[in-house]
Amino acid sequence: MPGENLTRVEAQERAALVQVESYDVALDLTTGDEVFRSTTTVRFTAEAGASTFIDHISRTVHSVALNGTELDVAKVNDGVRIQLDDLAAENELTVVSDALYVNTGEGLHRFVDPVDGEVYLYSQFEVPDSRRVFAVFEQPDLKATFRFTVTAPARWQVVSNQQSPEPVVDGETGTWSFEPTPRISSYITALVAGPYEVTRSELTSSDGRVVPLGIFCRASLAEHMDADYIFDITRRGFAFFESQFGVPYPFEKYDQLFVPEFNAGAMENAGCVTFTESYVFRAQVTDAIRERRVVTVLHELAHMWFGDLVTMRWWNDLWLNESFAEWASTLATAEATEWTNAWTTFQAMEKTWAYRQDQLPSTHPIVAEIRDLEDVQVNFDGITYAKGGSVLKQLVAWVGLPAFMQGVGAYFRKHAWGNTELADLLTELEAASGRDLGEWSRLWLETAGVNTLRPKIGTTADGIITSFVIEQTAPAEWPTLRPHRLAIGFYEEEDGKLRRTHRVELDVDGAETAVPSLVGHIRPALILVNDDDLAYAKIRLDDDSMQTALESLRDIEDPLARALVWGAAWDATRDAETPASDYVELVLANIGAETESTTIRLALSQLGLAARSYVHPSRRAETIRRVGDGLWQLAAAAEAGSDAQFQFVGAFAGLASTPEHVEALRGLLSGATALPSLEIDADLRWQLLDGLVLNGAAGAAEIDAELATDDTATGRQFAARARATIPTPEAKKAAFASVVDQAGASNMIVRYTGLGLAHVNDASVLSGLVPRYHDAIGQVWESRTYQVAEALLVGLYPASLANEELAQATRGWLSANTSAVPALRRMLVEHLAGVERALAAQERDA
Structure with missing residues (x-):
């Protein structure tokens, strides 16, 4: 990494000197297994006589020609930057190089499928890695058109941002000459190439255009690719976003490609979105993962407008791209798909992530200070995505959804194909809503930290509320107290369920906010601050409500209310306000009745952390044993073939610790023990084997034998995990060294x-x-x-x-x-x- 950085100051200075018109990029993918030939011609204007640099990380630069003059490569190229001096007002630069394939997911990733030996390529350029493929002014505000010409095996699929042309074929080689893109940033350009299997379809955009659709994956996974379902979600997303934004889809086609060894969930390349191929389900997965895939599909689609059509000027507004897509995709999931409880999932998963990140010493304002590329790399975090999405949700509640969408649509139309800053969006939202957002921005976007809200309740001896105050606190390091719009819910037992019997919505501001409308009410069994999850804040339960939660969490009827209580209990555990052993008991006693897959998934993950790291060391082994026993009982009692049964078995395998647990795992793996309707597929076999390895009941021989039956990319990854799981100091050191x-x-x-x-x-x-x-x-x-x-x-x-x-x-x-x-x-x-x-x-x- 040293020497590969770019500072914001350098980017600003370069943008003041240079305006880029176009790139012509020719890539020859037939030159071997390590490098490909890259030829880039860039046309740009500049201040006459000025000097700047263009970015390119390569193995070898063969030639650099500026305005017809060959430059001395040894003098101008340092392997990361190519120095350009004495520029003309109008310039043409051509760089010829050999660039490297990578197996790190940064640049042009090359993967060989162990199943059939086929080669698959895909690009990943965010944040600064288009420079690993071609010479480029690598910053988001230097937009240009990009024309790609690609030479590759003629039998391959070759996909980029524009529609794939018919190749010109010469023997076994083909050349694809793509039309130029609209003006876009380099980090959303893309190239995917290889013998991908493709399913094609189309839809009609709101402006009457027919938009071609494609779904791609590796040939060895094609039987598992549920393309019809992805097309259906895509069509729903198109209709929803075009209707809400009032702006038609801005690109000419929409391909979705599921690629191997992808570092992230997905990437919003314009018209050429790449996804992790773990979203191609070769085996059973949880409903939580299925829902996450839907949200991810819609997240990337939202980026076609917010991020691709209109792009941040510099990476300090990365949060706005990601937060908007996170919020918009959850809204679309809840309102346009079968996953109608998406906001419950958002509370359980995204907000938990945000609260955790916001309590680290490294927390930062949503609008972060991004000094350089290294800063932005570490800011793909819970603040950028989840806290930002939560705060946008709160903003929408404040200004109203119609006004918010009206402002967003005006923003897209005004700044199409350009670069913006936060102020540009706030201007349009203020115009649409009539609200001044300056103070809101200062309090929510420019300060860090999360507030905690807790009820302070006075009652008579017979339970009549005499005072009700919401106390707001902030950490000493980030002492800002913020305004919150929230609801308070009262829950009582009715027909064996805890149901909301009363609700009040109000604005909370300052250290204490009295709620006089609740005075005179009979204190209920459970009082929930931030009912309906309107605010971004940690909440605490009063002592009586916490006791109700411990005894009756499973009986809360509303899944969002349950998720809020789960979250409050976990947060109090993390903050060392309540014992971790209590959280373990809470999970084991209540998780069997939980209906929301993501809530189950998160609670089980937190259960493992509590048992292994948060309980006192003197009782750790006993707690892990009890957790394993409890999970096995939950698996046996769960509905046959249910998502809960599947999750309990997986969690049991991960936390098994006794000879009895080992025997249960062996029985499932061999077929001697069966749980009703539970299929032991390839991925679950690896999880069960991992549990045996964890307990020293299996080792290298068993791992090798399992890999022999599943010598796929996924199988090799599972095998690497299993080898590193072997519970000896020697094995751990060997895994580390490997x-x-x-x-x-x-x-x-x-x-x-x-x-x-x-x-x-x-x-x-x-x-x-x-x-x-x-x-x-x-x-x-x-x-x-x-x-x-x-x-x-x-x-x-x-x-x-x-x-x-x-x-x-x-x-x-x-x-x-x-x-x-x-x-x-x-x-x-x-x-x-x-x-x-x-x-x-x-x-x-x-």
């Missing part, structure tokens, strides 16, 4: 190795990695690309130890490396915060 000491493992193998390394019941096997990890930090950061460095430094951190030894080692590194790159220090600061939180929780649990 990805740290040797470069070359793909991004997914690195990630799955990290998952296995962290999978322990007895974390003491990781003790030997504490010095090893901290000694390796600098070397990893210096020698790897960002995505791989992050995967290593996050995935291999021995957080499962959760002890003072680990905390001291990390504090020591931070003290000794005060001048380290801020993005790198942030990762370690967040690790330390996690360990310190676990230690506080352990002390409370004592």
Whole structure:
């Protein structure tokens, strides 16, 4: 990474000098397995006599010609930037190079399918990686048209932002000459190539155009690609967004490509969206994952307007792209698909992510200070996505959905194909709503931290409410108290269910807000602050309501209300206000009645963290045993073939710890034990084997045997995880060395190795990695690309130890490396915060 950075100041200076007209990019993908030939011709205007640079990371630059003059490559090229001096008013630059294929998901990723040996390529350019494929002014505000010409095997599919032309074929080679794109940013250009299987369809846009649709995946996964369903969701999304925005889809076609070894969930390349192929379901997945796929499809579609048609000027407004897409996709999911409880999912998953991120020492305002590319890389976080989406939801509630959409539509029309800043959007929203948003922006977008709201209630001896006040607090580091629009719900038992019997909606502001309208009411069994989840704030239950939750959470009828109570209970556990052992009891007693898949998924994940890291070490082994016993009982009692049964079995495999648990896993794997309607498919077999490995009941031989039956990309990833799960210090050190000491493992193998390394019941096997990890930090950061460095430094951190030894080692590194790159220090600061939180929780649990 050193030398590959770009600062905001440099970008501003370059944008003041240069306006780009067009790129002609010719790529020859037939030159071997390591490099491809890249020829770029850029036409741009500049201040006559000025100097600047163009970005290009390559293996070899063969020639650089500026306005017909060949430049000395050795003098102008440093491997990252090409210096351009004495520019003319109008310029033409041609760069010929050999660029590298990657297996890190940054640039042009090359993957060989172990099933059939076929080669698949795809690009991933956000944030700064189009420069790994062609010479480019790599910043979002230097938009241009892009014309791609691609030479590849004639039997391949070749896909880019414009419609794929018929190739000119010469023997076994074809050349595809694409039409120029509209003016777009380089990071949303795209190239996908290989023998992908494709299903085609079309739809009619609101302006009467026929928009071609395509869905692509690898040939060996094609039988699992449910293209008709994706087309259906896509059509629903088109109709919803075009109606709400009042602006037709801006591009000429819409392809969705499911690609291997993808680092993120998806990427909004204009008209050429790439998705992780884990969304091609080769085996059973939870309903939570199925719903997440729908939200992701609609998230990327929303970006075609917000991000692609109108693009941020610089990465400090990345949040606005992602927050808008997060909010809009959840709205579309709830209102235009069968997943009508999408806002419950948003509360359970997205807001939990946001609250966690907002309580780290590294929290930042939604409008973050982005000084350089390294800053933006670490800001794809819970603030940028989930907190921003939550705050937009609150803004919509304040100005009204019709006015909000009217303003958004005006924003798209006014700034189409241009670059904007936050003020440009607020201007249109103020015009549409008649509200001044300056103070709202200052309080919500320019300050960090999350407020906590808790009820303070006075009652008579017979339960009549005499006073009701909502207390608002803020952390000392981020002391802002904010205005909140929220509801308070009263819940009472009716016919065996806890149902809302009374609701009041109000504005909360300042340290205390009295609610006189509740005085005189009989205190109910459960009082829920932020009922309906209108506000972005942590909530606390009063003591009586917490007791009701512990006893009767399963009986709350409304799934969103349940999700809020689940969230409040977990947050109090994380904050060491309530013992982790109480949370374990809460989950085991109530999760069996939960109906929402994402709520189950999140609670089970938190259950594992509580049992392994938050309970006091003296009772950890016993707690893990009880959790395993409870999960097995829940699996046996669950509805046959249900999502809950499937999730309980998976969680049981991940937390198994006793000989009895091992026998149950062996029985499921061999078929000697069966749960009604539970199919033991390839992915579940790996989870069951992982549980055996965790307990020392299986090892390398069994992993190799399973891989022999599933030698696929997914199987190899699972095998890497299983090998790293082997519960001995020697195996953990070997797994660590396999990805740290040797470069070359793909991004997914690195990630799955990290998952296995962290999978322990007895974390003491990781003790030997504490010095090893901290000694390796600098070397990893210096020698790897960002995505791989992050995967290593996050995935291999021995957080499962959760002890003072680990905390001291990390504090020591931070003290000794005060001048380290801020993005790198942030990762370690967040690790330390996690360990310190676990230690506080352990002390409370004592």
